[in-house]
Amino acid sequence: MGGNTAGKRLLALILLLGGAALFIVSLVMDFMGNGFEWRGAMLIVGIVAILVGMFIFPTIKHHRTIVYGVFLFPLLFTFAVTVIIPLVLGIGYSFTDWTGIKITKVVGFENYAKMFSDPAFIWSILMTFLFVVANMILVNVIGFLLALLCTSGLKGIGFFRAAYFLPNLIGGIVLGYIWQFIFNNVLIGLTNNISLLANTGTGMMCIVVVYIWQYAGYIMLIYITGLTQVPEDVLEAAQIDGANARQTLFNIKIPMIASTITICTFLTLTSAFKQFDVNMALTNGTGSVANFMGTYLSNGTQMLALNIYQTAIAKNNYALGQAKAVLFFVILAVVSLIQVRISNAKEVEM
Numbered sequence: 001m002g003g004n005t006a007g008k009r010l011l012a013l014i015l016l017l018g019g020a021a022l023f024i025v026s027l028v029m030d031f032m033g034n035g036f037e038w039r040g041a042m043l044i045v046g047i048v049a050i051l052v053g054m055f056i057f058p059t060i061k062h063h064r065t066i067v068y069g070v071f072l073f074p075l076l077f078t079f080a081v082t083v084i085i086p087l088v089l090g091i092g093y094s095f096t097d098w099t100g101i102k103i104t105k106v107v108g109f110e111n112y113a114k115m116f117s118d119p120a121f122i123w124s125i126l127m128t129f130l131f132v133v134a135n136m137i138l139v140n141v142i143g144f145l146l147a148l149l150c151t152s153g154l155k156g157i158g159f160f161r162a163a164y165f166l167p168n169l170i171g172g173i174v175l176g177y178i179w180q181f182i183f184n185n186v187l188i189g190l191t192n193n194i195s196l197l198a199n200t201g202t203g204m205m206c207i208v209v210v211y212i213w214q215y216a217g218y219i220m221l222i223y224i225t226g227l228t229q230v231p232e233d234v235l236e237a238a239q240i241d242g243a244n245a246r247q248t249l250f251n252i253k254i255p256m257i258a259s260t261i262t263i264c265t266f267l268t269l270t271s272a273f274k275q276f277d278v279n280m281a282l283t284n285g286t287g288s289v290a291n292f293m294g295t296y297l298s299n300g301t302q303m304l305a306l307n308i309y310q311t312a313i314a315k316n317n318y319a320l321g322q323a324k325a326v327l328f329f330v331i332l333a334v335v336s337l338i339q340v341r342i343s344n345a346k347e348v349e350m
Contacts, residue, residue, distance in 0.1 A: 008056055008057070009057065011053075011056060012053045012054070012056045012057035013053070013057075014053075015049045015050070015052050015053030015056070016049070016050055016053035016054070016057075018046075018049055019045070019046040019047065019048070019049030019050035019051075019052075019053060020046065020050060021046070022042045022043070022045055022046030022049065023042075023043060023046035023047065023050070024046075025042060025046075026038075026039040026040075026042040026043040026046060027043075027085065027089075029042075030089070032103065047077075051069075051070075051073075054069060087329070090322050090325060090326060091326055093318070093319060093322045094111055094112070094319065094322045094323035094325075094326045095107065095108055095109070095111070096319055097319050098318050098319040098322065099316075099318060099319070100312075100316075100318040107319070111319050111320045111322075111323035112323050112327075114320060115320060115323050115324055115327065119292050119293040119294075119295040119297060120295075120297055120299050120302070120307070121307055121324065122292075122293065123289060123292055123297055123299065123300075123302075124285075124299065124302050124303055124304050124306070124307040125304055125331075127204065127300075127301065127302065127303050127304075128273065128275075128303045128304040128305075130204070131204065131207065131208065131211075131272055131275065131303060132269060132272040132273055132335075134208050135208060135211055135212065135215075135268060135272040136265060136268050136269055136272065138208070138212050139211070139212055139215050139216050139219055139268045139272075140219060140261070140264055140265060140268060142212060142216045143215075143216045143217070143218075143219030143220040143222075143223055143264065144219075144220075144223050146164050146216060146217070146220040146223075147220045147221075147223030147224045147226075147227055148227070148249075150164070150220065150224055151224055151227045151228060161220075161221070161224070164216070164217040164220055165217035165218065165220065165221060166217065167213050167214045167217055168214055168215065168217050168218040170214070171277070172214070172276070172277025172278045172281065173277050173280070173281045174281075175210060175214055175277075175278060175281070176210065176277065176278045176279075176280065176281020176282040177281050177282075179206070179209075179210045179213075179282060180197065180281065180282050183195060183196045183197050183206055183282075184197065197282065197283050197286075197301075198287075199287065200287035200288060200289060200300030200301055203282075203283050203286075203287050203300065203301040204287075204300075204301050206282060206283075207275075207278060207279060207282055207283065207301060210278050210282060211272070211275065211278060214278070215268070215271065219264050219267065219268065222260060222263060222264050222267075223257070223260060223264065225260070226257035226259075226260030226261075227253060227257060229256075229257070230252070230253055230256050230257065234252060234256075235248065235252065238251075238252055258343075261343065262340065262343035262344065265339060265343055266336065266339060266340060266343070269335065269336060269339050270332065270336060273304070273305075273328075273331075273332050273335070274305055274332075275303055275305060276303075276305040276306055276309065279301070279302070279303050279305070279306045280306055280309070283301040284306075285299045285300075285301055285302025285303070285306050285307070285310065286298065286299070286300070286301060286302075287299065287300025287301040287302075288300055304324075304328055305328070307324065308321050308324045308325050308328060309321075311324060312325075
C-alpha cells in the first residue's frame with residue numbers, strides 16, 4: 001500500500017515538474033521567436049500533464065482540490081494568457097529591438113532613452129494628465145448631479161435615467177465620428193466657419209465634452225445605487241431635526257456614499273487615462289503646438305494611448321511602442337494606487 005502511494009506520488013511529481021518545464025519552455029520559445037511549429041503543442045501537453053499530476057497526487061483532499069481547480073482554471077488561464085504573460089513578455093520586449101515578429105538583439109534602455117527625448121511623447125503625457133484631471137472632476141460632478149435629479153422623485157425618472165445612460169451604449173469610434181460631424185458641420189457657423197477641432201485648445205475641449213457626454217450617464221447609475229442605499233430613517237431623522245436640503249446633502253448623503261465616490265473616481269481615473277477611441281475618431285491627435293521643448297508639434301490633441309498606438313502600428317516601431325506601454329502601465333498603476341489610498345482615507349474621515 002505504501003509502495004503504491006509512493007509510486008503515485010513519484011509519477012505525479014514527474015508529471016507536475018515535466019508539465020511546468022514544458023509550459024515554461026513554450027513561453028521562452030515564444031519570447032525568442034523560435035520553434036513556432038512546436039510551442040503550441042508543448043504548451044497544451046504541459047498544461048495537461050500538470051492537471052493529470054494534480055489529479056493522481058495521493059492526498060486526502062485531492063478530489064475537492066481538483067474540482068476547484070477545474071472550475072477556476074479557465075478563468076485563471078485566460079487571465080494569465082491575456083494579461084499576466086503579455087505584461088511580462090512586453091517588459092522584456094521593451095529592452096530589445098523587437099519588430100513584432102522577431103528579436104535580433106537586446107538594446108537595454110535605448111528605447112526608454114529615445115522615448116523621453118521625444119517632445120511629442122512628453123506632450124501626450126501632459127495632455128493625458130490634463131484630460132484625466134478635467135474629467136475626474138467634471139464627470140463625477142455631473143454624474144452626481146444627474147443622480148440627485150433621478151432620485152428626486154420627479155415624474156418620468158425612468159425615461160431620464162435611460163436617456164442619460166444611452167450615450168454609454170454607443171461605441172467610442174462611432175461616437176467620435178458623430179460628434180466630428182456635429183463640430184465640423186453643425187456648429188461651424190457659430191465659430192466663423194472654423195472647425196472647433198482645428199485648434200489644439202478647442203480640440204481638447206471637444207474631446208472632454210464628448211467623453212463627459214458618453215461617460216457621465218454610467219457614473220450616474222453608480223451614484224444612484226449609492227444614494228438609494230442611504231437609510232430612509234436617517235433622512236427622516238435629519239428632516240425632523242430641521243436640516244435643510246443642503247445640510248442633508250453635505251452632512252448625511254455624501255459621507256454615507258463615500259465608498260461609492262471612491263469607486264466612481266477610480267473608474268473615471270482609469271477610463272480617462274486609457275482614452276483612445278474617441279481621441280482617434282474625433283481628432284486623430286492632430287493639432288499644432290508652435291513651440292514645445294524647442295520643437296513644432298503636429299500632435300496637439302494626441303493623448304498617451306493614441307501615441308503608443310501610432311508609434312507601434314502607424315510607424316511600425318513595436319519595441320519603442322512597447323517601452324511606452326510599460327511606462328503607461330507604471331503611471332496608471334501608481335496613480336490608481338495613490339487615488340484609492342487617498343479616497344480610502346477620506347472614507348475613514350467621513
